[in-house]
Amino acid sequence: MEDKIIFKNLKIDFKKLQQLGFVKENDYYIYETKIMDNQFSLIIKIDKNNIVRSDVVDLSENEKLTLYYIAGSKGKFIGRIREEYDNIIEKIKITCCSKYIFKSQYANLIIEYIKQKYNDDLEYLWDKFPRNAIWRNKNNNKWYGALLVVDKSKIGISEKGDIEIIDLLLEPEKVERMIDNKKYFAGYHMNKKHWITIKLDGSVGINDIFELIDNSYKLSNKK
Template identity: 45%
Template sequence: MRTEYQEVLMDIADQCSKMDVFHAPITKSIIDYVNQKYGNELEFLWKKVSDNAIWRRSDNQKWYAALMIVSKRKLEIDSDELVEIIDLRETPEVIENLIDYQHYYPGWHMNKKHWYTILLDGSVYFEDICHRIDRSYDLTQKSK
């Protein structure tokens, strides 16, 4: 009984502390935007990597965005500084023309043909990111 009680308390503590993972003002604004527009909450799927989360559509369970904290070096930037990023879906043709290694990067830890990364450091306007989230969301709709 004690073990079950401790597990329940740990689960509650995990759920209550998740929103404190991301600290950048733009990231917090993005979280609010997605919650208000789509009603989706971040899902923290990996206990060992608690600073990675995804959003998925409610109707088909497909992922349309991932928020993560990574070293800039993972994006081929010469720095070990940790940064918040968002990975989004897009068509291969658009991604090919989008990647500039200043604002848009190949999808980190995702299929680089269908995903790209935005560094959430203010170098891309909030409105542009929201538009790109909407596009990613639309791309994951059910096929007719």
């Protein structure tokens, strides 16, 4: 059985995967365990594209369990097998994975910059919006940045497709002056008087963004 989405938006640490008991064979990391009182073997294969393939083998017959591959099959027996599979996948997520939502070079440079300078990590606050996250000033819990993946139309771009953006605090007089709806936009889902949105597609230089992050952090310290 193949699953292409179970590790979507997650980055697997393959070294940790091996520590968990996976063995690298050619293009796969493979884990095999006995389940159901040692009557069956559950085999999980993960490739470098995070695609998961799994098999259940009936050890008494040395054949694959057909019922496992039938979508929508129900019952206590197959439920127990899937529970065993789910438990292993959940363990992988907890011990071997980190979020991998923001994929652009700029987004990752920004995440690293803020971690190094302010020791702040992104907070994912909304289960319904897993691609939205914020940075919070530890001194007062105020937000000073938000990193998001949105459809381009959400910020007024007449194109289809997703784009990564950052929201930052900015002085109101600068907000009015900087917004051009090409590089700088009114704060997405923020108070448009005090926030600005920047595309992370290279249209604004990374050092300019770093300066605006520092300014946003400074503004968040104000009462």
